[in-house]
Amino acid sequence: MEQNVENVQTVQAPPLAANGKLTKKEKNWILYDVANSAYTLLATALLAFYFDFLSPSESLTTVWGSVNVIVTIIAVILCPIMGTYADFSQKRKVFAIFASIGIVGCTLLSIFSAMKSLAFAGILFLVVYIITEVGYTSANVFYDSMLSDITTDEKMHKVSANGYAWGYIGSCIPFIVCLVLYILGDMVLVTKVDGIVTDKPFLGIAYTLCCLVTAVWWFIFTLPLYKSYQQTNFMPKPEKPVKETFVRLGSIFKELAKNKKALFFLIAYFFYIDGVHTIIKMAMSIGKDLQFENFGTVKLVIALFVTQIVAFPCAIIFGKLSSKYKSNKLLVACIAAYTAIGILAVFLRQEWQFWAMAVGVGMFQGGVQAMSRSYFTKIIPSEKTGEYFGIYDIFGKSAAIVGVGLISLLSGFFPLAERFSIFNIALLPLPILFLVGLVFFLLSMKIPADPNSKLAEEERTKL
Helix, strand or coil, rough: CCHHHHHCCCCCCCCCHHHCCCCHHHHHHHHHHHHHHHHHHHHHHHHHHHHHHHCCCCCCHHHHHHHHHHHHHHCCCCCCHHHHHHHHHHHHHHHHHHHHHHHHHHHHHHHHHHHCCCCHHHHHHHHHHHHHHHHHHHHHHHHHCCCCHHCCCCCHHHHHHHHHHHHHHHHHHHHHHHHHHHHHHHCCCCECCCEEEEEECCCCHHHHHHHHHHHHHHHHCHHHHHHCCCCEECCCCCCCCCHHHHHHHHHHHHHHCCCCHHHHHHHHHHHHHHHHHHHHHHHHHHHHHCCCCCCCHHHHHHHHHHHHHHHHHHHHHHHHHHCCCCCHHHHHHHHHHHHHHHHHHHCCHHHHHHHHHHHHHHHHHHHHHHHHHHHHHHHHHHHHHHHHHHHHHHHHHHHHHHHHHHHHHHHHHHHCCCCCCCCCCCHHHHHHHHHHHHHHHHHHCCCCCCCHHHHHHHHHHHH
């Protein structure tokens, strides 16, 4: 689709910092990763157990996976619409709305421990969880698309990697508080009859405090980005923005069909990020259902904490490597490593293998996410980052339906706690999805960049 340059408006780009240091706007953008990563960690580590506390289930993997499929479907519908609307100079406003929905939702999750005796407490919890996830996911569409507004082309990979890195380590601060609370509730203040635990009176209070701590943290570290962000690339707001949003959304899909490099990348992203999201969303429930000897929920939560600690320096390293090596080659390395992790998951039988997976995921999680985000920014038109990232999140979030859905379905027929064969049949989708993603990404590398993309500009400059 031809772009009428008269319809594209820009404002002054953010100033450069001396000696390549991060600017204030770049730091504030990174701080939101610190903000929302706290919720990511809470959702990954404890919310599945919180639900199990309210409404115990024989197969937590099946139930929790099904709920996350619903979350994904809603996100797939909302993300492209909101992303396109954001390009009418509305990113800051709509970002704040969805971030607020997520923060308020996280706060409301804290009340359900007091409602445990009610039969419908678990159902209500899931409803609020879904709303919170929608707010969290939608806010991230705008957050990701802000990257091109707050930094330069040369620093894009570095800033993106720093976002994930500081998100990992920063989120550990509130999570340590939550971890202490959870351990107290799960192991210390318990009631036993004949050596058997019959009640954990403090556990509900621990879940309440964990949600509140996370919500406050999320709110505080959202404020700097909200106050300082200025959209530098946008389209003029039309008289009927909602109608124009759908018109432009249809146009961008047609344009994407012509931008083969972006299209093939998104197909690759659909598959490999599916595996990443599946591991993030399902790690705790999978670990619980595998029932390793002397490997309770506390060890599972600690394993996730180890992943965060490992992820911090590794994400920084990937940011530094991006200045020496092409980001597409770094992505190939990350996807290949995740393929190996997926194969390990299929043959997961011993506790040490679970710890090896935790370390492996930490090493490459930040790299694959950061490089994907910044690489995609470089192969799309800068004035259309909102709508393109709306589609980016369609491929990313809808991918989670495949992995989470398949594992949830297969675990219903082949429970992870039972040993039907030498491998975990329910986890077979993981390595397959990474392999398919790797193949499509290698194909995308062979396609020339779109003439209007930043990657094409860089290539012309080198010539």
